[in-house]
Amino acid sequence: MAVYTIKKAEKAPLASKGVLLWLRVNLFSDVTNSLFTLLGCYFIYLIVPPLINWMIIDATWSGTKEEIINDGARWIFIFEKFDQFIYGFYPEALHWRPNLAALISIFFILSMNFISNLKIKIGLILVYPIISFVLISGGFGLEIIPTEKWGGLMLTILVAAVGIIVSFPIGIVLALGRQSKMPIVRTLCIAFIEFIRGVPLITILFMASVILPLFFHDGIEFDKLLRALIGITLFQAAYIAEVVRGGLQAIPRGQYEAADSLGLSYWQGMILIILPQALKISIPNLVGSFISLFKDTTLVLIIGLFDVLAMVSLTNSDTNWLGFEVEGYVFVTMIYWVFCFSMSQYSKSIERKYNTEH
Amino acid sequence: MSAQENMITMQKVNKWYGDFHVLKDINLTIKKGEKVVICGPSGSGKSTTIRCLNYLEKFQKGKININGTDLIDDVKVVRHIRAEVGMVFQHFNLFPHLSVLENLLLAPTWVHKKPRKEAIKTAMYYLERVKIADQADKYPNQLSGGQQQRVAIARCLCINPTIMLFDEPTSALDPEMVSEVLDVMVELADEGITMICVTHEMGFAKKVADRVIFMDAGQIIEENEPHEFFDNPQSDRLKLFLDQILSH
Ligand SMILES: Nc1ncnc2c1ncn2[C@@H]1O[C@H](COP(=O)(O)OP(=O)(O)OP(=O)(O)O)[C@@H](O)[C@H]1O
Numbered sequence: 303m304a305v306y307t308i309k310k311a312e313k314a315p316l317a318s319k320g321v322l323l324w325l326r327v328n329l330f331s332d333v334t335n336s337l338f339t340l341l342g343c344y345f346i347y348l349i350v351p352p353l354i355n356w357m358i359i360d361a362t363w364s365g366t367k368e369e370i371i372n373d374g375a376r377w378i379f380i381f382e383k384f385d386q387f388i389y390g391f392y393p394e395a396l397h398w399r400p401n402l403a404a405l406i407s408i409f410f411i412l413s414m415n416f417i418s419n420l421k422i423k424i425g426l427i428l429v430y431p432i433i434s435f436v437l438i439s440g441g442f443g444l445e446i447i448p449t450e451k452w453g454g455l456m457l458t459i460l461v462a463a464v465g466i467i468v469s470f471p472i473g474i475v476l477a478l479g480r481q482s483k484m485p486i487v488r489t490l491c492i493a494f495i496e497f498i499r500g501v502p503l504i505t506i507l508f509m510a511s512v513i514l515p516l517f518f519h520d521g522i523e524f525d526k527l528l529r530a531l532i533g534i535t536l537f538q539a540a541y542i543a544e545v546v547r548g549g550l551q552a553i554p555r556g557q558y559e560a561a562d563s564l565g566l567s568y569w570q571g572m573i574l575i576i577l578p579q580a581l582k583i584s585i586p587n588l589v590g591s592f593i594s595l596f597k598d599t600t601l602v603l604i605i606g607l608f609d610v611l612a613m614v615s616l617t618n619s620d621t622n623w624l625g626f627e628v629e630g631y632v633f634v635t636m637i638y639w640v641f642c643f644s645m646s647q648y649s650k651s652i653e654r655k656y657n658t659e660h
Numbered sequence: 661m662s663a664q665e666n667m668i669t670m671q672k673v674n675k676w677y678g679d680f681h682v683l684k685d686i687n688l689t690i691k692k693g694e695k696v697v698i699c700g701p702s703g704s705g706k707s708t709t710i711r712c713l714n715y716l717e718k719f720q721k722g723k724i725n726i727n728g729t730d731l732i733d734d735v736k737v738v739r740h741i742r743a744e745v746g747m748v749f750q751h752f753n754l755f756p757h758l759s760v761l762e763n764l765l766l767a768p769t770w771v772h773k774k775p776r777k778e779a780i781k782t783a784m785y786y787l788e789r790v791k792i793a794d795q796a797d798k799y800p801n802q803l804s805g806g807q808q809q810r811v812a813i814a815r816c817l818c819i820n821p822t823i824m825l826f827d828e829p830t831s832a833l834d835p836e837m838v839s840e841v842l843d844v845m846v847e848l849a850d851e852g853i854t855m856i857c858v859t860h861e862m863g864f865a866k867k868v869a870d871r872v873i874f875m876d877a878g879q880i881i882e883e884n885e886p887h888e889f890f891d892n893p894q895s896d897r898l899k900l901f902l903d904q905i906l907s908h
């Protein structure tokens with residue numbers, strides 16, 4: 303027989319420190335690793351210094367077109383056309399209106415993090431779009447700006463925002479419908495989702511712009527932007543539905559049973575128990591889908607709307623400013639990247655916030 | 661109300677999963693305040709039987725009456741029955757996105773429309789009773805299995821049920837936590853609530869049960885008061901079953 307004394311917990315040994323050691327362990331641990339490290343450094347050397355030269359050191363930041371002497375980026379083109387990239391053909395004197403709407407949007411998004419009262423939250427969600435819409439489109443004493451004048455980054459954000467916000471509840475309802483015990487509801491939802499997912503967005507946009515007006519005969523002019531928004535929203539809703547369905551499937555049956563056994567109704571169970579959990583695990587996929595929507599909005603240019611990319615292409619054909627394509631496209635690239643990257647960071651932060659699985 | 665009143669009557673209840681006949685002519689009458697333990701081999705239909713009582717499972721033939729209400733496929737009736745019958749599950753089924761307290765407040769505030777203040781008072785009272793009031797603000801995943809099951813029992817008590825169903829409440833627990841949950845259940849039993857418990861905890865059955873029921877292959881094979889049941893089994897199948905659960 304043997305009896306052992308109980309050991310006290312000891313501190314873990316300190317990890318060895320030092321730059322050289324870190325380098326050896328991580329970058330040069332063996333021959334292959336060293337080879338890839340060197341190769342990687344070579345690529346960085348090939349790409350980064352010229353890029354910095356072009357974008358910053360050799361770039362032209364001010365002056366007129368005629369004064370350009372450096373062979374780096376000629377950012378004066380961007381400054382010159384900046385308003386068009388951002389606002390499209392929206393009257394210059396009224397740029398404060400979309401600006402204000404953007405400011406309100408930022409406050410709206412931030413406030414969602416801090417306000418915990420559900421009623422105020424829902425109130426804001428309902429009021430915010432109306433205020434922004436009136437600000438941009440006019441009415442209530444504000445001069446009305448027809449949607450043909452909307453464009454640029456403003457239009458891109460607007461299309462993406464409407465697509466995301468409106469498609470979200472529709473997608474959730476579709477996902478629930480797809481799981482419904484009622485055969486007709488289920489079949490309709492499946493048919494809708496599978497139809498949309500089987501067709502490219504371009505096709506849906508074309509259909510929205512050609513077919514939708516057929517339902518509104520008598521020559522009622524159906525706003526082009528509205529048609530695009532309907533098309534994009536329906537498209538996005540089908541994808542949201544599939545993402546949410548994935549989340550719903552991951553919720554154990556026991557959760558439904560516990561909700562039922564406590565006497566919660568179907569909708570109470572869904573809204574209070576199932577959806578919060580299903581949406582939480584779906585956040586990464588939802589944001590992924592929002593990001594692709596943000597990039598896909600650029601397809602509205604094929605039905606004649608001028609989003610930020612279309613505006614850049616358009617200004618490139620300005621005879622006064624020929625040959626500035628590169629600067630224009632680098633600029634849009636950066637815009638898209640900043641937005642998509644922010645969305646993915648934001649998603650990570652809410653994931654952390656709602657993480658209760660310790 | 662007389663003490664002899666029937667709380668639960670099941671008459672010739674039959675259920676099929678597709679072609680599979682899970683419950684065969686289940687007849688069962690349970691009086692107010694009675695404690696009944698159901699045991700039997702895996703797949704014999706124990707869970708299905710008690711899940712019929714709060715309509716988590718539908719049944720195709722037969723009649724169930726709960727405290728005077730016939731259980732029929734009607735939203736209002738089912739809601740009424742579920743306010744009357746509480747259920748504790750093998751895997752606790754707490755809501756992981758809500759704190760312990762919120763888990764308890766859910767049904768009282770949303771289903772029974774109690775004011776939140778009052779609901780909190782009741783919730784804290786029951787958390788106290790299951791000896792876990794100090795964990796009210798934690799999330800379920802921060803608790804041990806035994807603690808979670810006690811929270812689940814408290815959540816059930818918050819709807820003030822007249823009947824409590826337990827489906828193997830201790831079989832997902834580590835051995836050292838079984839007794840803390842059984843203790844709570846014994847206390848509950850002493851207070852006179854009607855209780856049906858699927859369990860293989862024979863000590864518990866002997867201590868609290870008025871009756872023990874043995875099910876096999878979707879039928880009730882034998883029922884008796886606990887000492888006779890365990891010491892003097894009649895059917896061969898029960899004898900075999902008792903041998904098996906005693907021999908490990
Ligand atoms: N949803 C279902 N579909 C088909 N068959 C099912 C379903 N649920 C249960 N069954 C079957 O019905 C039978 C009875 O199941 P039940 O869960 O009532 O058994 P049990 O006595 O509780 O067993 P255990 O001790 O394993 O919990 C089993 O054979 C099981 O396989």
Ligand SMILES: [Mg+2]
Binds near residue numbers: 707828
């Ligand atoms: Mg079972």
